[in-house]
Amino acid sequence: GAVVSQHPSWVICKSGTSVKIECRSLDFQATTMFWYRQFPKQSLMLMATSNEGSKATYEQGVEKDKFLINHASLTLSTLTVTSAHPEDSSFYICSARAFPGTSGSYDEQYFGPGTRLTVT
Amino acid sequence: DAKTTQPTSMDCAEGRAANLPCNHSTISGNEYVYWYRQIHSQGPQYIIHGLKNNETNEMASLIITEDRKSSTLILPHATLRDTAVYYCIVIDIQGAQKLVFGQGTRLTINP
Numbered sequence: 001g002a003v004v005s006q007h008p009s010w011v012i013c014k015s016g017t018s019v020k021i022e023c024r025s026l027d028f029q030a031t032t033m034f035w036y037r038q039f040p041k042q043s044l045m046l047m048a049t050s051n052e053g054s055k056a057t058y059e060q061g062v063e064k065d066k067f068l069i070n071h072a073s074l075t076l077s078t079l080t081v082t083s084a085h086p087e088d089s090s091f092y093i094c095s096a097r098a099f100p101g102t103s104g105s106y107d108e109q110y111f112g113p114g115t116r117l118t119v120t
Numbered sequence: 121d122a123k124t125t126q127p128t129s130m131d132c133a134e135g136r137a138a139n140l141p142c143n144h145s146t147i148s149g150n151e152y153v154y155w156y157r158q159i160h161s162q163g164p165q166y167i168i169h170g171l172k173n174n175e176t177n178e179m180a181s182l183i184i185t186e187d188r189k190s191s192t193l194i195l196p197h198a199t200l201r202d203t204a205v206y207y208c209i210v211i212d213i214q215g216a217q218k219l220v221f222g223q224g225t226r227l228t229i230n231p
Contacts, residue, residue: 043223044221091161
């Protein structure tokens, strides 16, 4: 089956620094990648939709200047948490939607293993 | 907002069938029912999906009512490794196909 990787799997950083998280589709091309955030004992919350070669679409309430998303190729999307603060500590998960997208049919989404960010 | 409602938690004995219900009374004709699960501190895992017919794969069976307003995920012989949070999601295949996760059902398999 399709594999999505994330790097790093966990990271600890100091308040005020920036952290970059990578999401890669290892054996397929992804037109679209999604970024989620999950706080302890809560469900996944969609942050943004990332399309290759275009600007990401952010969900309401998500600061685009704080969570920078770059989808530079069909296999890589990055999420940069800028000027991180303790309240940004969370589990960040990406998913990748296989290419080519087919109008009128569902394109399977595959999830990465997640990145646990702790800001001290 | 999620378009589904699920019980918060359920328990099941190991080796027995686990039946997880989901209500999606406002489902539209273009929307499929998808099930994912999330084992602690991992990314979600796809289980099964369906439109209106019952479906079965190596992991589970999906029973969708005739009016499509509810469905049941069945794990036929639950094991301890099936302990996870199970999410029922409806997806409009004509739209952006964003997965909107509700709170899911926390299924605990007991030895």
